Amino acid sequence: MIKVGIVGGTGYTGAELLRLFAQHPQAEVSLLTSRKEAGQRADALFPHLRGHCDLSFSEPDAAALARCDAVFFATPHGTAMEMAPSLVDKGVKVVDLSADFRLRDRGVFKQWYKLDHSAASMLDEAVYGLPEVHRDAIRKARVVGNPGCYPTAVQLGLLPLLEAGVIEFEGIVADCKSGVSGAGREAKVGSLFSEVSDSFKAYGVAGHRHLPEIEQGLADIAKKPVALSFVPHLLPLVRGIHATLYARLTTPGVDLQALFEQRYASEPFVDVAPAGDHPETRGVRGGNTCRIAVHLAPDRRTVIVLSVIDNLVKGASGQAVQNFNLMFGLDEQAGLQALPLAP
Amino acid sequence: MIKVGIVGGTGYTGAELLRLFAQHPQAEVSLLTSRKEAGQRADALFPHLRGHCDLSFSEPDAAALARCDAVFFATPHGTAMEMAPSLVDKGVKVVDLSADFRLRDRGVFKQWYKLDHSAASMLDEAVYGLPEVHRDAIRKARVVGNPGCYPTAVQLGLLPLLEAGVIEFEGIVADCKSGVSGAGREAKVGSLFSEVSDSFKAYGVAGHRHLPEIEQGLADIAKKPVALSFVPHLLPLVRGIHATLYARLTTPGVDLQALFEQRYASEPFVDVAPAGDHPETRGVRGGNTCRIAVHLAPDRRTVIVLSVIDNLVKGASGQAVQNFNLMFGLDEQAGLQALPLAP
Amino acid sequence: MIKVGIVGGTGYTGAELLRLFAQHPQAEVSLLTSRKEAGQRADALFPHLRGHCDLSFSEPDAAALARCDAVFFATPHGTAMEMAPSLVDKGVKVVDLSADFRLRDRGVFKQWYKLDHSAASMLDEAVYGLPEVHRDAIRKARVVGNPGCYPTAVQLGLLPLLEAGVIEFEGIVADCKSGVSGAGREAKVGSLFSEVSDSFKAYGVAGHRHLPEIEQGLADIAKKPVALSFVPHLLPLVRGIHATLYARLTTPGVDLQALFEQRYASEPFVDVAPAGDHPETRGVRGGNTCRIAVHLAPDRRTVIVLSVIDNLVKGASGQAVQNFNLMFGLDEQAGLQALPLAP
Amino acid sequence: MIKVGIVGGTGYTGAELLRLFAQHPQAEVSLLTSRKEAGQRADALFPHLRGHCDLSFSEPDAAALARCDAVFFATPHGTAMEMAPSLVDKGVKVVDLSADFRLRDRGVFKQWYKLDHSAASMLDEAVYGLPEVHRDAIRKARVVGNPGCYPTAVQLGLLPLLEAGVIEFEGIVADCKSGVSGAGREAKVGSLFSEVSDSFKAYGVAGHRHLPEIEQGLADIAKKPVALSFVPHLLPLVRGIHATLYARLTTPGVDLQALFEQRYASEPFVDVAPAGDHPETRGVRGGNTCRIAVHLAPDRRTVIVLSVIDNLVKGASGQAVQNFNLMFGLDEQAGLQALPLAP
The missing domain is CATH 3.40.50.720 (NAD(P)-binding Rossmann-like Domain)
Structure with a gap:
């Protein structure tokens, strides 16, 4: 062992x-x-x-x-x-x-x-530990910087669009929502049940540590700078991140569903939801999956991507085990096969 | 009586x-x-x-x-x-x-x-019952169409920007989140505690009934068409709507905080939060207040507005009583003075 | 003022x-x-x-x-x-x-x-500030010790039975459940959303500070010692206490519903629920009411009382205002008339 | 397969x-x-x-x-x-x-x-499918009646006490709390998020279908009738049952912790918590374990047992798979080894 x-x-x-x-x-x-x-x-x-x-x-x-x-x-x-x-x-x-x-x-x-x-x-x-982008480098790495939770959900949601170059690289909106476990197990008034339960709010609108990480990652993918607005929000639930991503399509008529399905066809931990779907955070609770749905807005010009992960698994420890598996030449899915828990 | x-x-x-x-x-x-x-x-x-x-x-x-x-x-x-x-x-x-x-x-x-x-x-x-826009007409109305919950939060959040003409009238994003009471008291599987609790998802990305109402209202305010993307989401909480609104500033340097404070100075049920604030839905739970914070994004070009209401009060019955008060020449705040309940 | x-x-x-x-x-x-x-x-x-x-x-x-x-x-x-x-x-x-x-x-x-x-x-x-027992003394008091939350729910639930002497004074069980706000607004790991949400547990089985207060209060009411088992539990909700009380009836055939209704007929803040009812904590959320239902168990020998309060109102600040009103000769209900908030 | x-x-x-x-x-x-x-x-x-x-x-x-x-x-x-x-x-x-x-x-x-x-x-x-009591009969059974959720938690909590004959067989109190998933996935107003969330109540005090099942099971264990009061309550959480059990000790000085540990030493799915512990429902969420803590009340006469299960696993489908494994001569734990999910 x-x-x-x-x-x-x-x-x-x-x-x-x-x-x-x-x-x-x-x-x-x-x-x-x-x-x-x-x-x-x-x-x-x-x-x-x-x-x-x-x-x-x-x-x-x-x-x-x-x-x-x-x-x-x-x-x-x-x-x-x-x-x-x-x-x-x-x-x-x-x-x-x-x-x-x-x-x-x-x-x-x-x-x-x-x-x-x-x-x-x-x-x-150090190698940035997003296997869907840096798998080969991770395999050889001695040190991996495991991605943040928001950056994982946002990058995987935008990756096929940026790689294919079918959206504008500025004016992107990443409206993100996270469960409270993302704030950790420290005793803080702001994470108390009585402060968080039955309520919802944004935070860090003026700037959040995950913004530079997202920008670095998106630029790596796009091979040029990508500008986005990122607003995190605090959900009254324990586990789960939901990123709602808005971008302007530059290539009308592109088959978005096919684009996402092809890009992620061989990825073990990215699941492209059926066309028209609205993935829920609990559908991946406890699992290492990032589930993504891609929609064309009624205006036919805006792409809307819904990307969900469990912030503690694909957004942290599960992705860390995935990286570990790659670094040691093991099956990438080893230890990560328990099903999500719902309801 | x-x-x-x-x-x-x-x-x-x-x-x-x-x-x-x-x-x-x-x-x-x-x-x-x-x-x-x-x-x-x-x-x-x-x-x-x-x-x-x-x-x-x-x-x-x-x-x-x-x-x-x-x-x-x-x-x-x-x-x-x-x-x-x-x-x-x-x-x-x-x-x-x-x-x-x-x-x-x-x-x-x-x-x-x-x-x-x-x-x-x-x-x-019929008069559209958003007092902050149509107060005089409501006073004389025989029939008032009381606004939907999402439209109330979105319109009040964008109103000062549209009236002042300081944003682009297209490409606006309204990322909205609602508590489950917005779905009513009907027995539906999708509203069960075990389906909704500890989870979060978008819905109606392909189109939602509140979109044409929002577009009509924003056009009334702006005096010309306004184009936006609207995505509603379901929050695991009972009461509350949070609209996160993104728009591109056309007038650099405008004092956004002052703009909002002046526009709403005499409105009894719109509260402009202090600069830098992130209003939480429970801060208005049970009350008829719409609380709004306005931020300039780190890119200095995007305006981000956070607008919260209790969907059952300012988003429904409270606004209805407010309209009733206007129609009968009563104090606009009559019956609406109980404080919100938190925690 | x-x-x-x-x-x-x-x-x-x-x-x-x-x-x-x-x-x-x-x-x-x-x-x-x-x-x-x-x-x-x-x-x-x-x-x-x-x-x-x-x-x-x-x-x-x-x-x-x-x-x-x-x-x-x-x-x-x-x-x-x-x-x-x-x-x-x-x-x-x-x-x-x-x-x-x-x-x-x-x-x-x-x-x-x-x-x-x-x-x-x-x-x-000092006078113990439970108006339903000590109203006259409170009126004259200079110092009132406002009761704890659990003791309020338990004493009001057992009071008619003890005063009437229709139950055994030992072997009583008080199985009590409290919302998290009862633990206060201090930063403690045990009160974090991620620790408490979607879970339930007992605490303090070996002994809890409210036990001696309950025993003192029940003995005052009964005019002799009363022995009970008291187990508090932590509910994943913000406000609310539910006491489920079990006692053995000594007087078969007593009309329990009438006993409770008569005892509390003139109490402004104790509401005896209709026969057969199961009061819910949110029915008194934000209000100063203690709502009580009394049942005879299927064995016809055990009395089961369900007693609910909002721990922050009748279990703390509302009762404090009620005591204040009495001490100053005001209407006992002054300031306490806002309705509970549900859903 | x-x-x-x-x-x-x-x-x-x-x-x-x-x-x-x-x-x-x-x-x-x-x-x-x-x-x-x-x-x-x-x-x-x-x-x-x-x-x-x-x-x-x-x-x-x-x-x-x-x-x-x-x-x-x-x-x-x-x-x-x-x-x-x-x-x-x-x-x-x-x-x-x-x-x-x-x-x-x-x-x-x-x-x-x-x-x-x-x-x-x-x-x-048909054999009653509680393996801790009827394992041998289940192995040979053609039809197994899988126990109800409350009956599983209550019987496992009282079993060592009844088998050892150290408590009175009447006057037992089973104060039980269940998550909402116990009510199933049917569309019912009473199971709506907006009805159940942030609230708590008892139900079925006058009689619940699980009472005769509990009485039959306890009598099987005790070899004579056992009388108890059973009150179920509805918790604002999805999965989990917590039974708080009160019984009068007839044998002072019995080592309760040892009694429970010995009885369950070889049971793969019953975990006796350390002395003084208060098990939480989420500690077994998604797992097939029944975790039990036994306490002697401050009065030194009342035994208080805390018994928790996941109502959908040990209280339903997990126990069903456990029975299936026994019926087919498989490892009793096959398919049941995924860890519970917390937080």
Whole structure:
């Protein structure tokens, strides 16, 4: 079995890694660190793991991590860039679920995360972990920067349109909605049940950290700059992102449904919904699928794409396992085959 | 006391009219009809009214309705246009919460509602009940077509921009989200708790009945056609609409905050939120307020408006009472002063 | 207008006092203190108050509080007992929403709240603010200990049975369920949306602070000790307590419905539901009503009482205003007449 | 592969059978019937199954069903008793998720379900499918009556206490709470999101169909009659049952934790939580586990048991698959190993 370490396993993405690896046929989590919860059993924090995970949290220990084959960082920003370089030197492969290895431009990183990047050469080497775009590079990568949740839903929704060059590359609108688990398991007034339940609001209209990541990713796909408006909103539900994307068609008459179906025909984790469909977030809850529907608006000029993921799976830990599978030459779907849960 | 009749009081808008009139100082509901529930007490269906409403449902009876000073239709489409003309002939003022008197063009009405309009001259006379646009006409109206919920949130959000002519009149995006009560109190699988809870989806991307109403209203405001993309979504919450509106600024440097504050300075039910704010739907839950925040996007070219209402109050029954107050020369705020309920 | 001060207004009970007093015809909040939020407008924290409350938080200041006619403590335990005595000395009437003046026995207080009681004589003088039991004493009180939420629902549900002596005074079961707002507006992992939503659990089975308060109250009513099992549970909803109470009937054939209706005939805030009813929490959401249904179980021996309140209103701030009205000789219902909000 | 047919697959238990069998290594669903949805793909109704289930609904056809190795009835009451006998005659094994084969006494069946039982001899032969009690009989059964959801949670919670004879066999209280999916996927006003969300209530206090099933099961376990009060409540969540059970201890000093742990030591789907724990429903969401915590109340006389299941899994389809595995001599856990989903 491939030995996996998880740094910072007390949040939702850490718990989700434990859930997914518990079902992985070729890998197992052998080390789970948390300063705060050291000594505590993982299934005491996350009772749904009872019977499937015997690990306890331990103090982060560089030597023990170096004995793993792969290490996942499920930490706040700033930790992975400190710890990853020495692990990689020792032959450990790293998947970072924080933002430390997503943005190639250190200036942009500093602007949005208020930190100097301390691992410049590793950043240059790191591969952006969106398999539908960078699969080959991921296979060879030593460090993968796992994409953010909103960027995953937005990029996969626009990818076929940008690659085919059938939309205007400016004036795109990405109206995005996320479940509350995207805000993590930290105690914050704004994430309290009594604050969030039975309500809905936008946030970060003036600017959100995922905007530069989206812009970088879309430009990579389009091979030139793409300008969009991005507004995130907070949904009163736990898991799920729904991106509603609006773009102007430059090529009237293009068969949008065929375009999407062909582009994603061999992608194991992108499902193009039937024509006319409106995918719901719960249809992918717990699964690693991104489900996409593409519509032509009544004005016959606007393309409307509906893209849904589970923010904790394809938007975080599931995609991380997918990247891990690629990095180790395993079946890309290993450990990711449990069905979504609905209702 | 002004005598009010309600036709079709078994749905949520009917119940909400009962709640609001129970607190109205100059009017009272004297007749409440429902074929299905005739004989049943209203507070048996709606226990929150216990102690505040002694009415029982009765069979619809034209003579009894004609003895009311005002009649509200909280019925499916098609009923008001049958019953309103003879009531109006007898001097009864009518507020219709259905769509029968919203669209001036009978062809458009037929296209979207699949019904021939049977009250053409009354339709010509009817006033569209958005007080912020048509207050004077409402004051003199015998029949008011009460606006739909989405159209209210969208029109109030775009009104200052269109009146001032500072945005492009095409390419507007109205990404709208509604609570489930907007779908009414009918037994439908799609509105079941187990279908809707913990999930989110778009619907009606190919076309929604509120689109022609929005287009008519925006054209009235702008004095010329306005083209927009409108996508409604279903939120897992009971009450609330959030419209996120995107438009391209044609006049750089305009002070958007001042524009909105000035336009709505004397409006009792439109609240312009402080600059930079993100209004939440629960902040207006149970109240007749439309709260609006206006933002300039990071690209400095796109205006983003956030507009929230309670779909059952400002989006339906509260606005109906506001119209009623205007029609009867009462204080526009009578019966509408209870505070929203949060958390 | 009677001048009201609120100490600690940043939680849900503080916000609820502001909402209720905004609608009170004879009193107004003139002072609102919070160390943490001093300088901040109240409606910035609680946007549903916009347009109804112009107050800002200020540093707690004894002199300013002493200029109020009444002061409400919406603070954690331990604050009121420090500050109340000097206010009362200066003629200010005090309603304490914390537990400082609920338990008469200081030893019991210390056992459950881990604090020595620092205001012993004031504790002796304080009246337990359950108007249905202690109305006359409340009218004359200088200090009222406002009941806890669970104790209110349980005591009102059992009161007619205990007063009439028709049940066994031991072996009673109080299975209680509360919405999350009962846990307050503090940032705690256990109150996060993602922890609480779509789930349900019991807590505090080994012992809960409300148990001694319930036992004291029931013994006052019964004039002898009453033994019960009390299990609180956490509901995935914001507002509402539902107490399901089981007791053994000692007097077969008693007309339970009549017993409850007669006992509560003149109580403005206790509503006995029709025979056979199952009251729902949202039927009293936002209102000061306790709604109670009484059933005889199929075994003809067990009485089952269903008692619902809004924990923030009859279970906290609404009852506090009711007590305030009594203390100042006002109409007991002043400020408490807005209807509950449903759906 | 063992061929499985499902009669009535359009409800939640049918969908759940499809989800579980999609992960079953030795069986597959080959026939799925529904009169109403014949011709429709299953994944059109249940998009979470896309990619995992290619079946379409077909008209119920006796011959086709007879070609299956096993048939599950996920139908309303009354269907299985009509169709099962001829299937069993042809060697098909039957698991009935409706109530047709749960109650041994036909008079009791008629009293609660208002139907004459039309398959008396098959009823005599049928085995009650609670593996923790009847495992050996299930292994040999041709027809299994799959237990109701409440009865599963209640019986497993009381079983060790009754078998050990350490509680009084009367005066037991079973205060039970269920998620809305327990009411099925039928369009009913009472199950609408806007009726159920943000609210909580009891129902069926005067009598519920699961009471006779619980009494029969407890008597089987205790070998004598057991008397309890049973009150079901409706939780605003989709999946989950929480039974809070109160009984009087007759044997002071018994080690309750050890009693439960020993009784369930070899049960694959009953998990005794650590001493002092409060299991939450989401900890078993999507899984076939019943998690139980046992407490001694502060009075040292009352045993309080907290028992949680997912009503659609251990309370319905998961237990049905568990019974199927036993009937076919497979690993009892086959197809049931996916982890619960939380948060």
